[in-house]
Amino acid sequence: MKAAGFSTFGGPEVLDLIEVPAPQAGPGQVRVRVKAAGVQPFDIGIRQGWAPPSIDPTLPRIPGNEFSGLVDQVGDGVTGFPTGTPVLGYSLLGSYAEYVVVPADQIVVKPEVLPWEMAGGFSGNAQGAHMALEAMTIRPGDTVLVHGAAGGLGTFAVQLARAWGATAVIGTASEANHDYLRAIGAIPVAYGDGLLDRLRAVAPDGADAALDAAGPEALYASVELVKDRNRIRTMVSDEAAEELGIPALGPGRSAARLGEMVDLYTQDKFKLHVRHAYPLAEAAAAHRDVESGHGRGKVVLTVS
Structure with missing residues (x-):
């Protein structure tokens, strides 16, 4: 073959x-x-x-x-x-x-x-988002921060958080992707210098949970906004996570998890x-x- x-x-x-x-x-x-x-x-x-x-x-x-x-x-x-x-x-x-x-x-x-x-x-990004948000215990009424929100993982994470009842999802991404983020239900915030200030302007009371799929800068900003570090996860910044005391995301892929995400797609929960x-x-x-x-x-x- x-x-x-x-x-x-x-x-x-x-x-x-x-x-x-x-x-x-x-x-x-x-x-x-x-x-x-x-x-x-x-x-x-x-x-x-x-x-x-x-x-x-x-x-x-x-x-x-x-x-x-x-x-x-x-x-x-x-x-x-x-x-x-x-x-x-x-x-x-x-x-x-x-x-x-x-x-x-x-x-x-x-x-x-x-x-x-x-x-x-x-399969990969759908299950990764599900595993991370489950570990972050996303609840109805939460404000959730997703870094790298326009990518494959971020796309799933934004919409899954909304499907699970998050009141607001803030997504960081390049400015060229901000219209895309609005279309999938996120409040866009630009990467780069001054990230933390821009996030605080959008979420003056902080966030309840955060997922990093962008890098260490995003993770450092997350710990300033989320009080409980057990409700933060990263997919890309393992060294920074260890330094900050953020739990690692363990294995957890399964057909049941994948099937749940496919069912949500058929219910028109994902774009x-x-x-x-x-x-x-x-x-x-x-x-x-x-x-x-x-x-x-x-x-x-x-x-x-």
Whole structure:
């Protein structure tokens, strides 16, 4: 099968179209013929040489941890996903490929109203936002601060906070994305020097909770506005979080969590945006796009 992978760590240019054996579904697993795969900062870290302990160290390595497609092979013991079922799901690696094999408890049925490209970039950010906001104990009436609000994760976090009853969601982003933030229900505030003053002007009484998907500056501003540091989480600033005593966000992806987010989408609780869909052979360009920062919505790869 064709895949986008690399045999050495480095910049986007190390990604290339390669041929590798197609994986086979084992007991409890399904194989999915991939239609689209999301591109995330996690994948960029993998390409640069970072890896969680559980990753097989052998190369070449195929990034990609979210996908949509059609079940085309079912392993022993799997029920509920006959061949041909449209699904979306998640993996640790391997989604930048024509086929991916995952445990059957890492997929859910894709509703017809969710387009393939959007479904391919749905799982990672949807679940990340859900995990973070759940850990932050978002409650009706809260004022919630989301940094990096125009990106894939931020888009979900803003709208999920509103769906869970937040009275106000303040989103930080580049000024070019402020109309987009208003459209998804956030009060926009610009990045850069003077961030804390601008946030205080919008929220003079502070915020109840904050999610950082932008960087340390945003996290330092958050601790000035949120009294309870247990209600702050970061997706990108681990060192600053440890320094500030902000709890880490542990693992928690599941089909149940993904299914809940898909249900909210079908209830029209989310407006999602795919800013660019690149063909699989242009995975390097997709990585450059994500690394450029300040983009709105999601970058995906189209596979078949």
